[in-house]
Amino acid sequence: MTQKTFAGLNLEVTDEGYLVDPSKWTEEIAKEIAKEENIELTEKHFQVLKYIRENADSGLTIRKIGKSGIVDIKGFYDLFPGGPLKMSTKIAGIKKPASCV
Amino acid sequence: MTEKKDTQVKKVAIICAKAALEDVYAALVMANGAVMEGMEAKVFFTFFGLDAITKKQMNKLHTTTVGNPGMRMPGGLPFPTLLGTIPGVEAGVSAMMRSQMEKLDIPPVDEFLDMITAGGGEIYACKLAVDMFKLKKEDLSDHVIDIITIGDFYAMAGGEGSQVIFT
Numbered sequence: 404m405t406q407k408t409f410a411g412l413n414l415e416v417t418d419e420g421y422l423v424d425p426s427k428w429t430e431e432i433a434k435e436i437a438k439e440e441n442i443e444l445t446e447k448h449f450q451v452l453k454y455i456r457e458n459a460d461s462g463l464t465i466r467k468i469g470k471s472g473i474v475d476i477k478g479f480y481d482l483f484p485g486g487p488l489k490m491s492t493k494i495a496g497i498k499k500p501a502s503c504v
Numbered sequence: 505m506t507e508k509k510d511t512q513v514k515k516v517a518i519i520c521a522k523a524a525l526e527d528v529y530a531a532l533v534m535a536n537g538a539v540m541e542g543m544e545a546k547v548f549f550t551f552f553g554l555d556a557i558t559k560k561q562m563n564k565l566h567t568t569t570v571g572n573p574g575m576r577m578p579g580g581l582p583f584p585t586l587l588g589t590i591p592g593v594e595a596g597v598s599a600m601m602r603s604q605m606e607k608l609d610i611p612p613v614d615e616f617l618d619m620i621t622a623g624g625g626e627i628y629a630c631k632l633a634v635d636m637f638k639l640k641k642e643d644l645s646d647h648v649i650d651i652i653t654i655g656d657f658y659a660m661a662g663g664e665g666s667q668v669i670f671t
Contacts, residue, residue, distance in 0.1 A: 458577050462609070463608045465536075465540060465619065465623075466611055466615075466619060467609060469619070469622075469663055474620040475622070476618070476619055476623070477622040479622075480539075480622060480623050480624065484542075485542035486540060486541050486542035487540070487623075489540075489541070501534060502621075504533070504536060504537075504539055504540075504608075504609055504610055504611070
């Protein structure tokens with residue numbers, strides 16, 4: 404565990420940079436984590452992040468997000484290039500999902 | 505003194521030569537897992553593995569019930585090989601396997617190919633095997649980019665941090 408400053412707040416993060424306490428998450432924090440991943444968040448990103456936060460405990464998979472009605476799988480890869488599930492969950496401030504699909 | 509330096513895997517070239525459900529899914533899970541992690545993935549289907557990308561066969565793959573020592577009865581008792589020879593048993597076991605996978609959000613083969621290619625993964629068919637089984641491009645999934653030789657596939661498999669995997 405390490406400390407990291409996002410949006411003026413000192414937050415605890417895992418070694419991989421995931422927020423330890425998801426309840427501390429704000430949209431400002433999301434923007435700053437996204438910037439580190441070279442992603443500029445749009446309205447569409449936030450819709451996906453909202454879905455991810457609401458379904459954080461249900462065993463998230465790329466397939467599930469592709470069926471959410473918000474974005475298809477191709478679109479999901481386009482929004483978060485280079486590892487959409489691990490990147491989007493990091494930006495959404497939730498735990499890294501242990502998913503193989 | 506030598507310094508230990510790990511090279512990250514950046515690309516996987518996967519060869520699938522068998523049609524059993526478990527062999528095909530091993531290839532598909534590895535390919536999908538790679539694109540999920542932001543890696544490049546290319547899959548080459550050859551010999552009986554072609555069933556996985558043949559429209560008529562792809563969603564009807566079977567689990568090996570004969571000669572599979574890992575096979576168990578529900579509850580964990582050994583599965584007698586002879587039982588696997590009874591007509592319908594293999595189909596029943598395979599259907600059960602597929603429903604178990606669905607529960608884990610593991611998709612049917614056609615949808616799995618959708619997912620892999622949506623993430624930038626590439627699917628190829630082996631020319632030799634396609635000729636041998638007298639198949640045509642239109643018999644194969646639309647996700648198949650091309651029918652190529654193993655030499656062509658190797659030519660695409662190189663680069664730093666790349667691995668060739670055979671299932």
